[in-house]
Structure formats: structure tokens, C-alpha cells
Amino acid sequence: MRLDAVISDAVSRLSGCSDSACLDAEILLCQTINVPRSYLFAHPEDVLDELMRNQFEARLQRRISGEPISYITGTQEFWSHDFLVSPATLVPRPETELLVELALREIPRKSEWQILDLGTGSGAIAISIAAERLRSQVTATDISPDALAIARENGRQAELSNLVFLAGSWTAPVTGKLFDVIVSNPPYVAEGDAALAALQYEPKKALISGMDGLDDIRILARDCADILTQDGWLMMEHGINQADDVANILKAESWTDIMCHNDLSGRPRVTVARGSGK
Numbered sequence: 205m206r207l208d209a210v211i212s213d214a215v216s217r218l219s220g221c222s223d224s225a226c227l228d229a230e231i232l233l234c235q236t237i238n239v240p241r242s243y244l245f246a247h248p249e250d251v252l253d254e255l256m257r258n259q260f261e262a263r264l265q266r267r268i269s270g271e272p273i274s275y276i277t278g279t280q281e282f283w284s285h286d287f288l289v290s291p292a293t294l295v296p297r298p299e300t301e302l303l304v305e306l307a308l309r310e311i312p313r314k315s316e317w318q319i320l321d322l323g324t325g326s327g328a329i330a331i332s333i334a335a336e337r338l339r340s341q342v343t344a345t346d347i348s349p350d351a352l353a354i355a356r357e358n359g360r361q362a363e364l365s366n367l368v369f370l371a372g373s374w375t376a377p378v379t380g381k382l383f384d385v386i387v388s389n390p391p392y393v394a395e396g397d398a399a400l401a402a403l404q405y406e407p408k409k410a411l412i413s414g415m416d417g418l419d420d421i422r423i424l425a426r427d428c429a430d431i432l433t434q435d436g437w438l439m440m441e442h443g444i445n446q447a448d449d450v451a452n453i454l455k456a457e458s459w460t461d462i463m464c465h466n467d468l469s470g471r472p473r474v475t476v477a478r479g480s481g482k
């Protein structure tokens with residue numbers, strides 16, 4: 205079968221289950237025959253041999269069953285890097301780039317600040333900040349050893365010397381230290397939320413946070429003030445309907461300058477707050 209025919213067959217089979225059927229088909233085919241996407245357009249008449257056809261079919265079946273394309277290819281682009289991902293980590297989302305952008309807005313280029321990323325997963329947020337602010341030191345924690353192994357490998361590939369990964373729950377690995385900016389994309393989906401049906405391949409521990417999705421945000425609001433410099437910033441991603449609840453949680457813990465920022469789709473997505481100088 206010619207490459208163009210393989211693609212059009214795959215697109216028609218994917219169109220019911222993917223919003224990006226054509227792109228998915230092309231990415232999976234490129235991964236299978238190990239060529240850049242431009243090759244597909246330059247050589248539509250190439251013929252796929254049976255071995256390659258079977259390998260492509262196996263990948264296509266995974267995508268048709270709903271597995272995210274990033275787990276099939278093992279990588280996801282975020283900010284300006286390709287990151288390794290695995291079923292132990294969430295797939296980094298475009299909306300999470302807002303968290304990086306807000307952190308970079310606060311961290312002066314030439315400053316030697318201490319930055320903390322709690323629940324780093326693949327390390328995408330921590331590594332993106334570290335790469336943009338080479339004089340600052342970035343510490344990233346995660347409770348999952350499997351996620352940390354991926355984050356460390358991503359850090360190694362980024363060849364950054366201002367980055368350290370520590371294992372443990374939330375602030376536990378950094379007790380007694382002080383940070384100028386703390387960022388986190390914690391789990392924030394409520395148990396039983398209908399949205400979980402579409403997220404079945406991603407780690408539940410990284411997604412779900414109690415009955416209302418806010419258990420971990422409550423822990424961060426309670427514990428982060430102790431490890432933040434006076435006037436330091438806490439920045440947390442949350443669900444698009446959680447801005448008021450997050451603001452109330454932060455107010456109750458005496459945070460000030462609480463402000464929610466919208467993501468690129470105009471949805472309330474990241475709330476920032478200043479420590480009250482405990």
C-alpha cells in the first residue's frame with residue numbers, strides 16, 4: 205500500500221475518535237518508518253512493506269482505543285523542548301505553559317532566585333523555567349519514583365546545571381529551605397468527574413484530588429507559606445471552575461495579592477498569590 209493510501213485509510217478510521225486524525229496518522233507513520241513529516245509529502249508513492257504496515261497498525265490500534273498520541277510516541281512538545289513522557293507522568297498540556305509564562309514574568313533574568321516546582325511529573329515546567337533563567341536554581345519534587353526517573357532523564361537531556369530533582373510528598377523534601385517562587389500543577393480533578401473518562405491512560409494520582417478536586421491545593425495553600433521568602437509568589441494551576449474556591453482557600457490561609465489568570469483559550473487557569481511573610 206502507498207504511503208498516501210495508508211494515511212487516508214488511517215484518517216478515516218481515526219476520525220471518530222480523534223480531533224486531529226490527519227496529524228495523528230502522519231505522526232504515527234513517521235514514527236514507524238523513522239522519517240520526518242516532510243518525507244510523507246515528498247514521497248507519497250513509496251510503498252509500506254508488510255513489517256512496517258503491521259507496526260503501524262499496532263500503533264494505530266492504540267490510538268483508536270483512546271491512548272494519547274504522546275504515550276505512543278513517548279514524547280510531547282512543551283514550551284521549547286520535546287519531553288519524554290510515560291504512563292507515570294501526565295502529558296504536559298499547552299495551557300500549562302501559562303504557569304511557565306507567569307513564573308518567568310516574575311523571575312528577573314539576572315536574578316539568582318530559588319524556584320520550586322511541586323509535583324513535577326515529566327519535569328516540563330521546572331526544566332522550561334530553568335532553561336530560561338540560567339542564574340536561578342530550580343528544585344523540583346515528586347512523590348512518584350517512576351515520574352522522577354522520567355523528569356531526571358528530561359533534565360539530563362536538557363543539559364542544565366541549575367536543576368535538582370528530589371523525591372517526596374509536596375514540600376516534605378525541602379523543609380527548612382526558602383524559595384522566591386513556587387509553581388505547581390497539582391492534581392485537581394474531582395473523584396467521579398465525567399472528564400476522567402477521557403483521561404483513563406494518565407496516572408490517577410496526578411489527576412484526582414479528593415471529592416472536590418481541591419485536597420492537594422489545600423495542602424499547598426497550607427504548607428507553602430512556610431518555605432516562601434517574604435513577598436514570594438505561589439502559582440498554582442487549577443480547573444476552569446475552581447478559581448473562586450482556590451481564592452477562598454488562599455484567603456483563609458492569609459495569602460495576599462490573590463489573582464487568577466486566564467489561559468490562551470480565555471479560561472481561568474492559574475492563580476497566583478503572595479506569601480504573607482510568616
Ligand code: GLN
Nearest residue numbers: 389390391392393410411
Ligand atoms: N489539565 C488536566 C485535565 O483536566 C488535569 C491536570 C491536573 O489535574 N493537574 O485534563
